[in-house]
Each structure stands twice: as C-alpha cells, then as structure tokens.
Amino acid sequence: MDTTFPRLLLRHAAERPDAPAMREKEFGIWQTWTWSRLVLLVRHIACGLHQAGLARGEHIVVIGTNRPRLYATMLASQALGAIPVPLYQDATAAECVFPINNADVRFAFAEDQEQVDKLLEIRSQCPQLAGIWFDEPRGLRNYLAAGLASLDSLAEEGRAFAQLHPDFFDTEVGLGRPDDVAAMFFTSGTTGHPKGVVHTHRTLLDRGRAGAEFDHLTSSEEVLAYMPPAWIGQNIFSYAQWLACGYVVNCPESPDTVMIDLKEIGPTYYFAPPRVFEGLLTSVMIRMEDAGAIKRAMFHGFMNVARRVGPALRDKRPVGWLDRIEYAIGDALVYGPLRNNLGFSRVRVAYTAGEAIGPDLFSFYRAIGINLKQLYGSTETAVFVCMQPDDQVRADTVGIPCSGVEIRVAENGEVLVRSPGLLKEYWRDPEATAQAKTSDGWYHTGDAGFLDAHGHLKIIDRAKDVGRLADGSMFAPKYIENKLKFFPYIKEAVAVGDGREKACALINIDFEAVGNWAEKRNLPYAGYTDLAQKPQVYRLIQDCVEKVNADLAADEKLAGGQIHRFLVLHKELDADDGELTRTNKVRRGFIAEKYAVLVDALYGGRDEQYIETQVKFEDGRTGSVSATLKIVDARTFAPVRAAA
Template sequence: MEYKNASVSVDGNSVAEAYRQRQEATPTATAHLVKIDGSYRPVSWETIHREVLGIAKALFSMGLQKGDRVAIMAHTEPRWNIVDMALLSCGFVTVPIYPSSTPEDGAFVLENSEAKLLFVGDPKLLAKANEIFAAAGTTLPLATLKDEAISSGALKATGYKEWAFQAVDDETKKQWRALSETVEAEDLASIVYTSGTTGQPKGAMLTQYNFASALRMVVDEIDLTADDTLMTFLPLSHILGRVDSLAPIFAGIIGAYAEDINSISRNIQEVRPTILISVPRIYEKIYDKIRTDVDAGSPIKQNIFAWAQTVGRQVVRMRSEKEPIPLALQLKFQVADRLVFSKIRAKLGGRIKLTASGGAPLAQDLCEFFHACGIKILEGYGLTETLGPIFVNRPDNYRFGTVGIPIGTAQVKIAEDGEILLKGPQVFKGYFRNPEATEAAFTTDGWFRTGDIGEIDTRGFLKITDRKKELIVTAGGKNIAPQKLENLLKLSPFISNAMAFGDKKKYITALVTLNEENVLGWAKSHELSNVSFEELVNHPKLRELLDGELAEANKKLASFESVKKIAILPNDWTPESGELTPSLKVKRKVVVSRYQDYLNRMY
C-alpha cells in the first residue's frame, strides 16, 4: 500500500486554524485510508478539502450562521469526520447523536441544542430520525452520508454527493476562508451529550481551544508522528473516538477507518496500523480470541503459552517499576517472544508500537499481557467534560494499575472524600442551557468534580478506585469497587459482561452474560454439540465451568470482596438492548431493575 506521509505537525489554537494549516502545509499527503471496492485506498488532504468546501457551500446556501448547531447521527466512517471538519472549520457547532439513542433522548438533544440540520448515516438511521422527530413534535432539514438521497416515509435526506461533490467557485473559497478566520479559540465547537446511566442527557460545551489543547497534548505526550497510522473504529459520537478522528489534523498521522466493529481484526491485518485507541472491551475480545485458540491447541502449546505469560509478566512488571532485569530472565523472555509473543504481534499486523485504552477501567492482567507481547497499552483517564484523556501512561513511563500522570498543563487534586478534582485547558465550560448542573460540576474555586474516587501514588501516578456513586458498601461496612471484580470475571473467555452487586448485603454476587461463540466451542469439545445455546445456559457442566472461572477470579481478591455467587443470564447486554451505554459501560440501575429476580435468588 502506497501513501504519502504528512511529515508536518500543526499547532493552531483552534481546530479551524489547525485545519487551515494542515490543508495548506500538506495538501497531497494522505489523510485517510478508506476501504473502497475491497481494498484500502489513500485519500489526500486536498481531496478532503474539496468535500469540506462543497459541504460549506451547501450550509452557506441554507443560511446557517457561525455558532449554529448541526447534529450528526451516524456510525463511524470517514464522511462523519469530513462533515465534522467542515463544521468546525467554519465555526458551526457539531452535535453528535449516538445511533443507539432512544427516540426520546434524540429528541431531547435536538430540542436542547436547537439544531438547524441533521446528518444521518443510512436509511435505518433516517427511519430512526422519523421516530425522533415524532417524539420531538418537529422536523429538521436532513442530509445523508450516503452518495444519493434517501427517503423514509415523508422524510427525504439530501445525498452526500449533491453537497460534497458540487462545483466550488472562488467566491465560495473566499467565503469559507473569511468565515474560518473569524473562528476564535473560545468559540463553542461541539456540544457532546453525556450518555449517563440515568436521567436526561447533559450537553457538555467544548470550545475550539478545548479541542486544540487536548489534541496537541495527546500528540506531544504519546509521541505521535507522521509515520504513524491510526486505526479508527470507536463511535465518533463518543469523545474518545472524536479525539481519535481529529488527531490527524494536528499530528499529520493517517487515519485508517475500519469497515465496522465486526471487521476490526481483518482490517488491522490489511492496514497494519502502528496505533490503536480503544475501550477495554475490544482488548478483552482480542485476548479472549487468543486464549480460545490456545485452549483448542495441544497440551504442549498450552504449557508453552502459560510459561511465556509467566516470564512476560515478570519482565514487564520489572520494567514498569524501572528495576534491572537479570540476564537469565532476559534470555527466557527472548525465547518466549520468539515462540509466542511475536506470533501474536503478527496477527495484529506486526507494526503496532502502542495502543491506548480509555472510557472504562482496564484489567491489570490484560494490560500486562499485551505489554509482554510487545504491544504497550497505555491506559488513560478522562471524561467527556475533559475532552477525553487528561491522564495517560507514557510509552517510557508507565505503571500498571494506574491511569498515568497528567498531560500537558492539566492539574489534579484529591478532595477530602477522595474525589478527583481537575483543572486544565481541556476542561469544558459547563453544560449547555443547564446552569444548575454546571454549578454542581465545579467547586467554588473552579475545580471540576469528576465523580470518580482515586489516589495519587509516590511517583505521581493516578489510580482510580471507582465511581463515587457506584461504590458497593456491604452490610459489614466494607467499601468495594465493583469494576475491579467485573474486570477479573471478564478475563474469562466464556464471560462477555458482568455486573457485581452487594450494596448493604452480607456478600458480593454478580450477574454474568456469556460469550456465545466461545461457549459453543467449549460445548463442541466436551460432547455437548447437540445441546443448544439456550439449553447450555442452565446446563450443570457449564455451571461447573463458570464456577471454576469464578474461583480463578477470586484468587486475586481479598476475602471480603470475593464474589460468592453468580447468576448466568440467557442474553448478552448491548447498547441496543439497553443494558450498556454506547461506550459499553454497564447501566447499573437498568440491569438491577431488569434482573432483580436473579439477584434476589442469590440471597
């Protein structure tokens, strides 16, 4: 695959300024790698800019003014990013809507933001727009990311080609530049509505400077260069995916777009990226696949893998603590790398130099495993309100079990009750049209209340204990962080999702859902191939298997926090089914409400 690297970084104080610098400095460099007719092809910055100008011309003709809000409801794809750049470069305000949003939430976002236009990704999402408009009692002009116009009932969305591929004259170019140059650092760039587990969404107001500061810091702190290719697959409605998609502007890296969430493994092989940014669930799935392959192999293969893991974990723990590694252990690690770890790297394209994880806590065991493979997962921490990562481990300065140290000029302090408080140029300005929530989000002296509990160690690394409102307090008065327990359970290749429970109870229990593919594979190898998945859920042999997985997880927990019982649920949780947020976090109140009978039977 041939493409031209940008080789120039930019440092504008707004996304609009940085975008102008990028398209002027490196117009022929590759911006995107896009799957077209079965193969990945490079798309240059000048090609993208022609589409940006076409979209801008259409927006001008509609009479949109700087500061007007435009909503996007689409799955991750290059055109989402191109529309976003068109909006940001002109001073319009991007309002993402999750494709999995309920009609009521979508209606609230459109009404609260007073959006003037809605982009939809495809016909299914146009049909959803119909439901949203019905809930809102109003309609908006529509455009689609599909080439041609699409319809649903009385709704029609203008095709992408009609706008982005239209002829652009010098007058439009001058109008775009004149408007772009009026965009200031403190202008509103995006309203990102939090996907919280309860209540109405809150619209975090993020400025052009918030974006520029956060992106420049990320580029500097994790050493992104123009030689890097970043695989993009996270939802662009989520702030981590948004940072991912806009990083090429500032770093000159190439953004390669996965076809969809189910094609990631194949697309990684095709693109051979150097960087991945993801949420923990994706890394858990990769690890599950590796373990399943090993478990299906010979006893010799399983023993070699177990030995390599032991050696690898010893080495990476010593590296993390900056301890010298004995020569004998170095030699063992070289053998482990040749026999096991190099093959895992090859399956992930062979070029990955680092990966980043955020959006939810990452199990330490998982992080250590990938480091041993030579794939550094740099766990970070941030929220929508901090425009993504505000803490991150560095490639040469990391500590397992932590989310790293502050990036750039960000400041942190721990409140008396353990809550993490933050300040910095990437911290949002407040919630849109919600002064009460804004006031509650900040201390009287201007520190942002994260709602998370944490502690800073002697080396300055931040360790997250849990969400302030999600701590389990047992009947015995013990405070327990549920995500720690859940992450250990999800290390099992047979468990897809888990939720710990036990507030005001004598002991901890958990609800678990199954990885159907791996469970069926196990059943086939244990003379249960004729048993349906629905029957397996209640089969005593599966219960015995999962009890063993539970025992393994409990070995890493103190006695008071160990999980005494689990209930196996018949269906997995997804954002569409309502138990998970779009960033794959468990909606605890929803789960407790739906599965109260299962919980009651464990006490």
C-alpha cells in the first residue's frame, strides 16, 4: 500500500471520527477509544517525543501488553519517522540488554512498574538509555530515577507544544514515505543472539492488505489482542491489518482474564498459535472429565459425528441428509454450547500459525463448526505467505500462495519465497541478510516442504531438523511432537533420533490436566516433579505414546520414526531457563546439550537416571530441581503397507 501507518490513522479519524478504534477493559468495564480520541493522544505524544529529542530514523523500545496507549506510542514514534521496537513483556532484564544496545535505543516506553524495574536494572549496561516513560503509575510514586516520567506528563508537554505549533504533527506525518522503516522485530531465535528484522510501512501494510482481501475483512470485524505485541503475528493482526481495515481491536484487562474477555467480545476474526488451541482443548477435556456419565457419553458420541461430518460441511462437500440431521442435533446440544463457552460463537475466520499444528487438533475445531485455517509465514515475510481458502482447507497443508507471493522449492527441499512483504534487512548484520536473501529477491525460509498437485504448500519440518535414523528412515521431530501434544496430558515434547538407531522422546506433562486426572483417582502428589514420576502417570503417558506410534505406522514415510523409549521430565520446559524461545518454540540444540545425560540414558538401555537442573524463578532467584527419572519402553508397530 502506498501509504504509512500514521496517514491511515489520520484517514480513519477524518472519515469516521466517532467510530470505535479500540476497546480496553479496565476494572471489569470495557472503555471505548474512538478514532478521534486516539489521534488526539497520538498527536500529543508525538509532540512530546519531539521535544524530548526523538529523531527521525531513531529506535524507541516499547515493552508491555496490548494497550491503546502503547499503540498510540508506536504511532506517535512512526509519525516522527522514528522506529518502534516492541520487546516481549515476559523477557528478563538481561534479555533486553542486547536489543537496546544493538539498536542504540535512547528512549523507552514501559507499561508498568515491572517493566520499569527491568529497564532501570540494566541501565548501567545501557548507558545511552536516557528517557523512560511509563503508563501505569501504580507502585512508581517514590521512584526518583533520572529520565523517568509518566506518559501523561509527556502527553501534557506535547499538548502545550501542539497548541503553539498546530501544523507540526501533520507536517511530520506528511514527510513519511511508504519505504521508510516502520518497525523492527527481534526474532527469538533458537540459537545465538536475536536478529533485528527491519520492515517498512510498505512491506507490513502490503501483507496486511493481502490477508484482508483474501478473507474479505471489513471495518466491522472484532479482534482480541492478547498475544505479545513483540510477536509479528499479533502486530500484523492487531496493528497493520487494524489500520489497513479500520476494524476494532479489543485489549483484555490482563492475561488472567483473556478467556472471560474472549467470551464477552465474541471476536469475528481470531488468531492464535497452536499452543493456545492446545490449551483450550485441554480445558475442554478437563471439564468433560468432571462431567457426569450421561453428559460424557453425549459429548463423545456427538464428537464422533462431528469428526465424520463436520469438516465436509465446512468445506461444502456433499453430506447425506441423515448425517446432516445428526450433526444439527449435535450442534444444538454440544457444538454450539462448546463454541459459546470457548468464546468462538461469532468467529467467521480463525487462523493458527507460528508452528505446525497437529492434524487431530486442527480437525477437532473444524469439526465443531469453527472456520479454523492455517497460514504460513514468518517475521521476515511479514506473516502472509500462504493461506487456506475457505473451501480448500486441509490439515496437512498451509494453503496456497497469497497475492504477490512466489514459491520455489530448492533441490535440498528448502522452501524459498519471493514476496512484497520481505524484510528490508537484518539490522547491522549484512552477512545474515546476504545468507537469507538472494540477489534476485528470494528468501530462504529454512523450512523443508513441497507444493502438492493442487498447488498447496506442505511443510514437513525445519530443514535443519529433518533428519534420518541410522537405517535411513525419515525423522521429522516436530511432526512427532505435534502428534504427542494433541493429547491433553502432554504439554510439550522433544523427539530425538537423528543419526541414531531409533527415536526417543522427552516429555512434559500438562500439570493441570494430569493433576485433575490424578485427583479423580485419589492419587496424592506433592508438586510437578512428584506427579511426573508416578507410575500411574507413566502408564497414562505410555498409552498416548503408543497411540502416536500406531498413527505413525500408517504413514509409509514416517513409520520408522516411532518412539521406542521415553521419559517424563522433572520440570516444565521454560523460556526463562533458555529451553524455549519467547514464542514457546523448543530450542532443540540447547535442550540436547542441557539434558545430554538423559539422552544418553535413553539410548544406553538404562531404566532410570538421576538429574539435577538449575532453574530460574519469576522473581529472578535461582534454585535447583533434582529427581531420579524413570525410562520406559513403548510398544511399536509394523508399518502398514498401502494396498497395491
């Protein structure tokens, strides 16, 4: 699109000043921000930032949850030609040092006391960090740090400046160009320092518009913004597409109230990574465990109907009238109430992305009448590369290339992309930029995949992760892990086996789901570590593993990747301990090194292994967790040969 974010803001404010732009829930009440109210705040913050010395082309850090005032700060920065850099609000103070120094950040916006404390803690390591503004004043009354002030005071200074210079803001917005840098996102890489992905107004808005046109989005959509703004998925859906379409973005009161707020808003356009859909399904299954026998029987009976009939109805394929009647009864008694309970009654389009989703998990939501689809993209491609049309949705593909995108598969199976949404560069890393982008504009995704006969892209795994067992069988760890994570009792899994004679797995139980299961069986436990090592829990997880093995046996290419041995970890994998990225992707290499003694025990034929692991608590303290972990063999199955 031949425009910029601040220009779109001004256009919406001029065309429909009293229409809602955002809503924010405070003290249990939804507060509406109109376009005219929002643009006034942006104008005042921009003038205040100008007086503070923010220069065109300079970076400013924004750290916090989704809030109208956080979005206003980003827009105000862009109005001056500066570049907002959103950071993950759950990042530790130490994790903020590299991006702040790498981008020469002098100014930062922090949502509350927690974020202010982080920035003050690292100030000695970031001497150029001169100004910090906060939104929520609670707990900050007696803070006397130099350069620390409230956003209200900044906006008030800007209001006074705007009265003396009424044309300043509009003039600055007019100086902006579509090819100016609009934002920088630091990737939460699985290895090494994160890289700053540089995007322009044109790249972000072009992809935002392409996605909107694909699904016929309008200004009447309702969106819930609850994922970190530092994740480009959230940024595209609730910032770029918000300004491209002019729909309403709703900000939950807190992370703890997201499910309640989801039901109250009833979004029409919804986006979540697979782990959110996994968590929702787990909560459903826990509730069904608590239900009476009749209700459980009705649920499972109608779910069998849904799995058989629902996807075909969603894809408008022929369905017999008896099946239609049975599904309609199920919709009245089970699927409709379930959608309402999840907050999905009004969802017209729902997407999942960020990593592969298990086919069983994906099919569950479509079966109960939710138009859940997959899309494919990354931070570097501004999200939208492939999308699934409403009538061509399959669990094993991520759709067709959307507007302006070309796809090519290299000889080694890596997917290459050429698109108007490609990153401009990696900040201060010309070597990485040259490796990622060819001279003729092709981006190396690092994913292994292929285009099927219908033109749909199928992603197998990360190219670097797809391996071979010692006998030459294909080993796709992510595919195996996703199948394991479909079960409500398994929260995370790490499959190992590349170059070895068989596949094994390290598993995290879902503490809530397994705890609920244990309590119903009067099985006492004293915390996660104790519960994880109960023999009854091992039998529960073994049943899940063996069901996955049976499924893998039916896949000719992946039958050799069945899990022969597994163990249940003594602690949950955690981003604070370096085991996951901030977007909850497994840091496979780090885990293999950290838990090498466990991997060796899996392949050494041992029945148990002692381990002690250092952990970091939420308050910054460190401690250790130790346990003797059991190691169990799982039943495997002969490959099912396809009929001749």
